[in-house]
Amino acid sequence: MTPVHLAGPRLALREVEPEDAEALLAIYGDPEATRHLSFEPRTRDQVQAIVDRSIASAKDSPRTEFGLAVTHAGEHRLIGYARLATEPQQAATIGFALHPHEWGKGLGTETVHMLCALGFNLLSLHRIWAARSPHNEASARTLLRAGMTEDGRIRDHVFVRGAWRDSITYSILEHEWSPLAGPESHDQGNAPGAEFDSSDAGS
Numbered sequence: 549m550t551p552v553h554l555a556g557p558r559l560a561l562r563e564v565e566p567e568d569a570e571a572l573l574a575i576y577g578d579p580e581a582t583r584h585l586s587f588e589p590r591t592r593d594q595v596q597a598i599v600d601r602s603i604a605s606a607k608d609s610p611r612t613e614f615g616l617a618v619t620h621a622g623e624h625r626l627i628g629y630a631r632l633a634t635e636p637q638q639a640a641t642i643g644f645a646l647h648p649h650e651w652g653k654g655l656g657t658e659t660v661h662m663l664c665a666l667g668f669n670l671l672s673l674h675r676i677w678a679a680r681s682p683h684n685e686a687s688a689r690t691l692l693r694a695g696m697t698e699d700g701r702i703r704d705h706v707f708v709r710g711a712w713r714d715s716i717t718y719s720i721l722e723h724e725w726s727p728l729a730g731p732e733s734h735d736q737g738n739a740p741g742a743e744f745d746s747s748d749a750g751s
């Protein structure tokens with residue numbers, strides 16, 4: 549598939565590169581950034597494996613997994629990781645995490661918005677969904693702000709930190725999403741939805 553590059557108002561999504569491991573470790577190895585995630589802070593080797601898998605999955609055909617670097621628009625440095633994994637029935641699940649230094653500026657909302665742009669505009673999906681910890685208020689607000697709807701609760705969804713944990717799930721359908729349904733309505737954002745390089749299309 550043609551490498552993904554999506555440009556949003558303030559952020560961009562690009563393919564992961566080997567040099568991203570250190571910046572990803574600063575997020576996935578950080579106890580605060582991973583506090584509500586479905587895994588404990590990753591080791592350097594585990595992060596390297598994620599980088600390797602992200603790069604390898606970009607070569608799959610058909611491609612079912614998109615592990616992408618979040619960057620500031622026009623910059624190369626990874627400041628977040630965004631993942632979309634397709635499922636049967638034109639669906640996909642998403643996940644995302646930003647470096648703590650980037651929190652609180654509307655960038656999480658824009659990240660979700662760009663993942664939706666990837667799913668609906670480029671992959672012609674019908675439904676995109678996400679799951680969060682019941683304690684992850686930042687994620688709850690971010691998913692709602694990006695236009696998703698709370699669906700319900702999956703009981704004992706993940707086993708993490710020695711215990712089973714429920715998840716609260718959210719979804720958005722193709723007809724509910726538009727480039728106008730995302731960060732531009734955020735007080736801190738004022739821009740249209742993600743735009744695409746012509747090289748984005750196709751698989």
Ligand SMILES: CC(C)(COP(=O)(O)OP(=O)(O)OC[C@H]1O[C@@H](n2cnc3c(N)ncnc32)[C@H](O)[C@@H]1OP(=O)(O)O)[C@@H](O)C(=O)NCCC(=O)NCCS
Nearest residue numbers: 581644645646651652653654655656657680686687689690
């Ligand atoms: C979740 C995350 C991406 C949010 O990123 P962000 O850039 O801070 O989010 P935004 O600035 O776009 O804020 C979106 C909404 O969340 C709210 N919010 C952000 N952080 C919050 C917090 N700690 N507590 C409560 N609300 C919070 C904002 O006020 C905003 O709500 P509003 O528009 O209704 O006012 C970020 O906190 C993060 O990377 N967390 C660690 C990984 C993670 O939990 N990922 C989600 C997995 S499901």
